[in-house]
Amino acid sequence: MVHRRKSLSPRKEGAFLRNPLHDEKSSLLGIPNPFSNRDPPILKPWTELGEFCRNRATLPTPSPPPNYAVKISSRKRHRLMLWRRSYDVLIEIWQQEDNHFIETGYRAASNSLRECFASWGYLHNETINIWSHLIGAALFVALPVYLYKAEIPPRYAVATKEDIVVCGIYFLGVAICFCLSALYHTVMNHSQQMDTFGAQLDFQGVILLMWGATIPLVYYGFYCDTAIHRYSYWALLSLLAVACSGSTFQPHFRDPFLRPVRAATFGSLAVVTMVPVVHGATVYGWQVQNQRMGITWVLITLMLNVLGATAYAIKFPERWFNKTFDLFGASHQLFHMMVVLAALVYSKAILQAFDFAHAYDHTCNR
Structure with missing residues (x-):
């Protein structure tokens, strides 16, 4: 008599054919049994190897794709x-x-x-950047008024028309630069388009400051020379400033990978502004030209700007101190402080040049 084996139900058959290597409870990889009618477990994305690593190491969070909050x-x-x-x-x-x-x-x-x-009234990571230059702008609006009203009259009857123009260009340029900078840091969270437009205005302010600083420098540095020397330098520096200004409106000028290009653009303008200093010191000697142009103060100004720009370029100190200087003491804030301090030091150079020009005006055969 032949005995036939009773067929198993699919549930039991699945149990009969279960491979222990694929058992959910015994498998190291957490792979479900393909013959089981149970739904396979969903592996959570933060685990590496399913059940075995459920309470173990976690995977790092991937970088978000572009345009993702x-x-x-x-x-x-x-x-x-x-x-x-x-x-x-x-x-x-x-x-x-x-x-x-x-x-x-x-x-x-x-x-x-x-x-x-409204963000002027509460603290965030742009507060110092905004207020440092708002206060700086107000300071450079009031400073020439103080100098012309309280500082200069006790020593000289009145500043000449040329003095007022060349010095006024510098003070006004600094004030406008700081206003544009504060405006940019205020509206940079409005939208991406406003952020880009604000950055372009900020660049224009920097160029205006650098150009305006050369006007009194050249005027007093070649005070006893013919006007052709001064006008030649002013024309050259103005053309370069216009070229730098135009380059900032290129669509990709602000892209992070073009930082070296931006540095070269502004650096070239800064280098050219030092040409009159070297020229004057070579022709008239260091001692005389240092008094005429306040070169010592100019060099201190340059040093402060270089320190601030270096901190900004290498992102010191936030690169090495995570979340410590996000609100106070970040590289951009240090840069702002250095720029304001450098502008004040440069004002001292201009005042020294003014004093020397009027004290020794009789020695010039103009």
């Missing part, structure tokens, strides 16, 4: 200059494009100028 820890304002509670702000990739070492304190993209200017 990034969560950055920040704080919400409750009243003027006070923070009350923390929350997460969604920022756009372009907001962190210039310096990804700054991780906190961002303002969310608002698409509102009103909200941008």
